[in-house]
Amino acid sequence: MAGGVSSDQWTWQENKVFETALATYNIHCIEKGEWEKLSLLVPGKSIDQIKSHFMQLLMDLEAIESDQEPLPDYKDDLFLMTKKGSRRQRQQRQ
Template structure:
């Protein structure tokens, strides 16, 4: 099984690990909108050789996703619970 840092995905031509994504989310809290050199600081915080342009593009894509979800373009998943513990039944699992 892969560790959380080795699971990766590609966003706008740049590979991101789960760990980098978590660091990005932390950095957004630390470096608020009005922070001077925000994108450079975010890139430094995230690490992984991410450039200021990489983190800015990633941020913009996430904003686009939020807008699409909130406007109803992308439906939110519906989760149902089939048993008392919230897991799938044997029949549902297949």
């Protein structure tokens, strides 16, 4: 366990690297079984860990799409942002 996180757990940063790797090689890489390509972009994770993480991602997406897992309610944050403008917009107005 390095840095308090086991190799089976994924940090936020590792997740972002994984998502970027998926976007780079897209689903065709996975359909062809070319997991090695993904593993080269996700250091510190084995091919089995990457496969398992991908399967968990699919299960999460299926749960969201079937309404088993509700989406977060972001409308309040969006309302506040559009009402007041973003920080950058406020700074530009000053």
